[in-house]
Amino acid sequence: MTDMDEHDLRSLYRQMLLIRRFEEKSAEMYALAKIAGFLHLYIGEEAIAVGAVAALRPDDYVISAYRDHGHCLARGSDPGRVMAELFGKATGLCQGKGGSMHLVDLANRFMGGYAIVGGHIPLATGLAFATKYRKQDLVTVCFFGEGAVPSGQAHEAFNLAALWKLPVIFICENNRYGMGTPVARAVALYDNVAEAARSYGIMAERVDGMDVLAVRELMRTVVDQVRAGHGPFFIEAMTYRFMGHSMADPSHGHYRSKDEVEEHRKRDPLVLLKHQMLSQALCSEGDFKSLEQEVGEVVAAAVKFADESPFPDPSSLHADVMVEE
């Protein structure tokens, strides 16, 4: 594979590393009360956002749920402005009005994080409807957890997408739990959640969500197909969240064992890719060290930027409720 050169893999690795270190730092900042509210970490699931976004054009649409830092960063958002949003600062992506669960970066076509489970899936079909209507050759990628699959909004959206052949790619990040509920207690066809989409005639495939190259490869095929007008596609990406549901939830609750978490951590997407790169002699340990160094500096700078930025002035409270002429 010609594209699997050093530069290419290094860039995928760097993006996953950036998300990982960014989120570890946000957890620290949460403990210091610099960040408040809900903070849902994506740690363990980075390969999905990075692999999927790598197959997109910059003008394609991406939309996500509340566990959205990874998708936003993968899309190319400035880490400083993302961190500033988590800090609730005026320089944040949404001027502090959105917060962790509601990142939006229109310039990078990141159309938002949404916190009502299932609620953004119809929005994705709407983005796709608009691009099709305007005869743009764009695709919309919609990320959500397996916990959203049984929701009525998901099903209505699946049917509409299939019925009208909308150019939307549903990516179900199956991390096996919705809060403390294992998928087997939430989805009737729990070992094949993609059936929910197939039953409406949507093509679907499962992928190893810990393998960034596998995700990207599947996505490349799917994106071509969807862009060509063959209708929606559903990807079930098998993954695992290494941390608690949110910062309010211990990293392994009583709903899963420490051993289970440790078992999945062995398939850490960063470690998997690193091993591959080392074994193919595409990178040396030294290269990884300097990547760590560089990403560490980016994250430190993001925190510094967020910390030094001003809070929004209370006079901005009523701004942007409506479009003012």
Next chain:
Amino acid sequence: MLLSYRDALNQAMREEMRRDSRIVLIGEEVGYYQGAFKVTKGFVEEFGPHRVVDTPITEAGFTGLAIGAAVAGLRPIVELMTMNFGIVALDQIVNNAAKIRYMSGGQLSVPLVIRGPGSAAHQLGAQHSQSLEAWFCHVPGLKVVAPSTPHDAKGLLKSAIRDQNPVVFIEAQLLYGTKGEVAEGEYTIPLGRADVKRAGTDVTVVAYSKMLLVALEAAERLRQDGLDVEVIDPRTLKPLDLESIVTSVKKTGRMVIVEEGWRFCGLGAQIADSVYAAAFDYLDAPIVRVTGEDVPMPYSRPLEDAAIPDVPRVVAAIHSLCGVA
């Protein structure tokens, strides 16, 4: 006995479930997770998973199911993880729960409690920080309860569970940990009765849920200015105990209503309208409302603080009403 609001709710449901096997508790994470806010701690262990039913993230589905089960003779308690998710179930609540009795000409009834936390907590963002009680109060066929103290929470929840009608029972995340004296043993508090939380002669303050605590603190501060503030908690928002409020207003001649919800079409507008109709001649000045700002709740701390009524704002409102600078 000193009890937290959370434990008072837990006791109320536990006592009722022990005495009535028709009661089932249904909702997300109510069982094995012990409740998202630990209100149902120990329930699945005591009553078993057939009575403490964990659901997928399908509010419309399980609320509708509970309504159907109520029609068929059960007495379900639906726990909404937060009232925000009740919006997903709103069609079921408004079009079915509230209307089935009437549409059937009295043949059917829906003895059902829909409970969960409403209002803002700390920086949960726009989709997770809403006070929707006015929506529910607007709909004929529903009762709406919003207790502020552990004692009231317990007694009112027991009455709500025994009621023959659908009751929307609104708690608050920031109240769960608050403690108060709760009467020993079995007791209920009838729905539709206000409670004078603090007797006074100069001005009547009506406040409920979290805002009751804000009003009491403001009253305490105003004591130093020589103002004797009466604080009334309606406790049940619908049916509203107008008589108690009017009795107080006739005594004081002045009234302030404090509510966290949006001002426009907020509950205070209705209370003011009812008081004007019943006691206009007794008022020495127009009724003053202290409300949440008409904006989606911003994430950022200073903006959120600016959007929610606090003690200084209530104090200032009472000052201006009573002509104290």
